[in-house]
Amino acid sequence: MSNQTPSTIVNIGVAMFSVADQDAAVEFYSRVLGFEVRDDTRFGPEGEYRWVEVAPPGSTARLALNPPMGGAPGGGSIGVETADVAAEHARLAAIGGVDMDAISGTEDGAPPMFALRDPDGNSVWVVQA
Template sequence: VNWGEGDDAGRWVEVAPVGSTARLALNPPMGSAPGGGSIGIEVADLAAEKARLQAAGLDVANEMPAGGPVPAMFSINDPDGNWIWVVQAG
Protein backbone atom coordinates (compact mmCIF):
# COMPACT_ATOMS: atom_id res chain seq x y z
CA VAL A 1 0.00 0.00 0.00
CA ASN A 2 1.37 3.39 -0.95
CA TRP A 3 0.24 6.23 1.32
CA GLY A 4 1.11 9.84 0.63
CA GLU A 5 3.29 11.34 -2.03
CA GLY A 6 7.03 11.56 -2.66
CA ASP A 7 9.35 11.04 0.30
CA ASP A 8 6.40 10.59 2.70
CA ALA A 9 4.91 7.60 0.83
CA GLY A 10 4.14 4.72 3.20
CA ARG A 11 4.94 6.63 6.38
CA TRP A 12 2.89 6.93 9.54
CA VAL A 13 3.28 8.04 13.15
CA GLU A 14 2.03 6.19 16.22
CA VAL A 15 1.36 8.01 19.47
CA ALA A 16 0.39 6.64 22.89
CA PRO A 17 0.24 7.75 26.50
CA VAL A 18 3.26 6.59 28.53
CA GLY A 19 2.71 3.02 29.73
CA SER A 20 -0.41 2.47 27.60
CA THR A 21 -0.96 -0.37 25.15
CA ALA A 22 -3.48 1.78 23.24
CA ARG A 23 -1.96 3.71 20.33
CA LEU A 24 -3.21 6.09 17.69
CA ALA A 25 -1.67 5.73 14.22
CA LEU A 26 -1.72 8.74 11.90
CA ASN A 27 -1.06 8.44 8.18
CA PRO A 28 -1.78 10.42 5.01
CA PRO A 29 -5.01 9.47 3.18
CA MET A 30 -4.69 6.38 0.97
CA GLY A 31 -4.26 7.25 -2.69
CA SER A 32 -4.01 10.94 -1.84
CA ALA A 33 -7.82 11.12 -1.59
CA PRO A 34 -9.44 12.80 1.43
CA GLY A 35 -11.81 10.95 3.77
CA GLY A 36 -12.08 7.30 4.68
CA GLY A 37 -10.66 7.54 8.19
CA SER A 38 -9.53 4.44 10.00
CA ILE A 39 -8.82 3.12 13.46
CA GLY A 40 -7.09 -0.08 14.47
CA ILE A 41 -7.44 -2.43 17.40
CA GLU A 42 -5.13 -5.27 18.40
CA VAL A 43 -6.49 -8.65 19.42
CA ALA A 44 -4.77 -11.69 20.90
CA ASP A 45 -6.47 -14.17 18.50
CA LEU A 46 -7.18 -12.73 15.05
CA ALA A 47 -8.96 -15.84 13.74
CA ALA A 48 -11.30 -15.98 16.74
CA GLU A 49 -12.12 -12.28 16.44
CA LYS A 50 -12.84 -12.67 12.72
CA ALA A 51 -15.23 -15.55 13.45
CA ARG A 52 -16.94 -13.57 16.23
CA LEU A 53 -17.47 -10.51 14.02
CA GLN A 54 -18.75 -12.58 11.11
CA ALA A 55 -21.16 -14.42 13.43
CA ALA A 56 -22.46 -10.97 14.46
CA GLY A 57 -23.22 -10.25 10.79
CA LEU A 58 -20.29 -7.96 9.96
CA ASP A 59 -18.49 -8.22 6.63
CA VAL A 60 -14.74 -8.81 6.82
CA ALA A 61 -12.60 -7.31 4.04
CA ASN A 62 -9.00 -6.54 3.15
CA GLU A 63 -7.55 -9.63 4.80
CA MET A 64 -3.77 -9.30 4.89
CA PRO A 65 -1.36 -12.02 6.04
CA ALA A 66 1.62 -11.17 8.18
CA GLY A 67 4.69 -10.16 6.23
CA GLY A 68 7.97 -8.68 7.43
CA PRO A 69 7.30 -6.15 10.19
CA VAL A 70 3.56 -5.98 9.35
CA PRO A 71 1.23 -8.20 11.43
CA ALA A 72 -1.78 -10.07 10.01
CA MET A 73 -4.95 -7.99 9.90
CA PHE A 74 -8.36 -7.46 8.31
CA SER A 75 -10.85 -4.62 8.19
CA ILE A 76 -14.52 -3.97 8.67
CA ASN A 77 -16.33 -0.75 7.77
CA ASP A 78 -18.59 1.33 9.99
CA PRO A 79 -21.86 2.72 8.55
CA ASP A 80 -20.06 5.93 7.47
CA GLY A 81 -17.45 4.05 5.45
CA ASN A 82 -14.59 4.43 7.91
CA TRP A 83 -12.29 1.44 8.22
CA ILE A 84 -11.77 -0.43 11.46
CA TRP A 85 -8.61 -2.51 11.24
CA VAL A 86 -8.39 -5.59 13.46
CA VAL A 87 -4.72 -6.48 13.94
CA GLN A 88 -3.01 -9.53 15.40
CA ALA A 89 -1.15 -8.44 18.54
CA GLY A 90 2.58 -9.14 18.44
Protein backbone atom coordinates (compact mmCIF):
# COMPACT_ATOMS: atom_id res chain seq x y z
CA MET A 1 0.00 0.00 0.00
CA SER A 2 2.86 2.43 0.60
CA ASN A 3 3.61 2.53 -3.15
CA GLN A 4 0.19 3.99 -3.94
CA THR A 5 -0.22 7.64 -4.80
CA PRO A 6 -1.97 9.39 -1.89
CA SER A 7 -5.60 10.31 -2.40
CA THR A 8 -6.45 13.92 -3.07
CA ILE A 9 -9.88 13.48 -1.43
CA VAL A 10 -10.08 15.55 1.75
CA ASN A 11 -13.75 15.74 2.68
CA ILE A 12 -17.14 14.07 2.37
CA GLY A 13 -19.09 16.94 0.88
CA VAL A 14 -22.43 15.45 -0.16
CA ALA A 15 -24.29 12.32 0.89
CA MET A 16 -27.26 11.37 -1.30
CA PHE A 17 -30.71 10.01 -0.49
CA SER A 18 -33.18 8.75 -3.05
CA VAL A 19 -36.63 10.27 -2.46
CA ALA A 20 -39.99 9.89 -4.21
CA ASP A 21 -40.94 13.58 -3.99
CA GLN A 22 -38.24 16.25 -3.72
CA ASP A 23 -40.65 18.93 -2.50
CA ALA A 24 -41.96 16.68 0.29
CA ALA A 25 -38.38 15.75 1.25
CA VAL A 26 -37.34 19.41 1.42
CA GLU A 27 -40.37 20.09 3.61
CA PHE A 28 -39.43 17.22 5.97
CA TYR A 29 -35.75 18.10 6.29
CA SER A 30 -36.35 21.84 6.68
CA ARG A 31 -39.48 21.78 8.89
CA VAL A 32 -38.76 18.72 11.03
CA LEU A 33 -34.97 18.67 11.24
CA GLY A 34 -34.37 22.39 10.76
CA PHE A 35 -31.99 21.94 7.82
CA GLU A 36 -31.29 24.79 5.40
CA VAL A 37 -31.86 24.47 1.66
CA ARG A 38 -28.36 24.98 0.24
CA ASP A 39 -29.10 24.38 -3.44
CA ASP A 40 -32.18 23.93 -5.59
CA THR A 41 -31.16 24.01 -9.23
CA ARG A 42 -32.94 22.88 -12.37
CA PHE A 43 -30.76 21.55 -15.17
CA GLY A 44 -30.81 19.41 -18.29
CA PRO A 45 -32.94 19.84 -21.38
CA GLU A 46 -35.74 22.28 -20.52
CA GLY A 47 -34.84 22.03 -16.80
CA GLU A 48 -36.28 18.53 -16.49
CA TYR A 49 -33.84 17.55 -13.73
CA ARG A 50 -33.48 19.07 -10.27
CA TRP A 51 -30.53 19.06 -7.85
CA VAL A 52 -31.53 19.78 -4.24
CA GLU A 53 -29.18 19.93 -1.25
CA VAL A 54 -30.04 20.50 2.41
CA ALA A 55 -27.80 20.72 5.48
CA PRO A 56 -27.86 21.55 9.18
CA PRO A 57 -27.05 25.24 9.75
CA GLY A 58 -23.27 25.70 9.81
CA SER A 59 -22.49 22.24 8.39
CA THR A 60 -20.04 21.89 5.53
CA ALA A 61 -21.47 18.47 4.58
CA ARG A 62 -24.71 18.45 2.62
CA LEU A 63 -27.46 15.94 1.84
CA ALA A 64 -28.69 15.71 -1.76
CA LEU A 65 -32.31 14.68 -2.21
CA ASN A 66 -32.49 12.88 -5.56
CA PRO A 67 -35.30 11.17 -7.42
CA PRO A 68 -34.84 7.39 -7.71
CA MET A 69 -32.25 6.40 -10.29
CA GLY A 70 -32.99 2.85 -11.36
CA GLY A 71 -34.76 1.75 -8.21
CA ALA A 72 -37.20 2.59 -5.47
CA PRO A 73 -36.59 5.48 -3.05
CA GLY A 74 -35.41 4.94 0.50
CA GLY A 75 -33.01 2.59 2.19
CA GLY A 76 -30.13 5.00 2.78
CA SER A 77 -28.68 6.03 6.12
CA ILE A 78 -26.71 8.98 7.51
CA GLY A 79 -25.59 10.04 10.96
CA VAL A 80 -25.95 13.56 12.33
CA GLU A 81 -24.51 14.90 15.57
CA THR A 82 -26.02 16.89 18.41
CA ALA A 83 -24.74 18.07 21.79
CA ASP A 84 -27.98 16.92 23.47
CA VAL A 85 -29.70 13.79 22.13
CA ALA A 86 -32.45 13.91 24.78
CA ALA A 87 -33.39 17.50 23.90
CA GLU A 88 -33.48 16.73 20.17
CA HIS A 89 -35.59 13.61 20.78
CA ALA A 90 -38.02 15.67 22.90
CA ARG A 91 -38.17 18.40 20.23
CA LEU A 92 -39.04 15.90 17.51
CA ALA A 93 -41.60 14.15 19.73
CA ALA A 94 -43.31 17.50 20.31
CA ILE A 95 -43.64 18.04 16.55
CA GLY A 96 -45.50 14.73 16.33
CA GLY A 97 -45.79 12.32 13.45
CA VAL A 98 -42.05 11.66 13.25
CA ASP A 99 -41.20 7.96 12.80
CA MET A 100 -38.43 7.56 15.39
CA ASP A 101 -37.05 5.12 17.91
CA ALA A 102 -36.39 5.52 21.61
CA ILE A 103 -32.97 6.73 22.72
CA SER A 104 -30.47 3.90 22.98
CA GLY A 105 -26.73 3.39 22.91
CA THR A 106 -25.97 4.26 26.50
CA GLU A 107 -24.85 0.71 27.26
CA ASP A 108 -21.23 -0.43 26.89
CA GLY A 109 -19.92 3.10 26.50
CA ALA A 110 -21.74 3.86 23.25
CA PRO A 111 -22.99 7.44 22.90
CA PRO A 112 -26.70 8.14 23.28
CA MET A 113 -28.46 7.95 19.91
CA PHE A 114 -31.74 7.30 18.15
CA ALA A 115 -32.88 6.72 14.59
CA LEU A 116 -35.66 8.41 12.71
CA ARG A 117 -36.95 7.76 9.23
CA ASP A 118 -37.92 10.25 6.55
CA PRO A 119 -41.12 9.69 4.55
CA ASP A 120 -39.18 7.55 2.04
CA GLY A 121 -37.68 5.22 4.67
CA ASN A 122 -34.17 6.70 4.70
CA SER A 123 -32.69 6.56 8.21
CA VAL A 124 -31.19 9.52 10.04
CA TRP A 125 -29.21 8.51 13.14
CA VAL A 126 -29.00 11.32 15.69
CA VAL A 127 -25.88 10.74 17.81
CA GLN A 128 -24.61 12.70 20.78
CA ALA A 129 -21.25 14.26 19.85
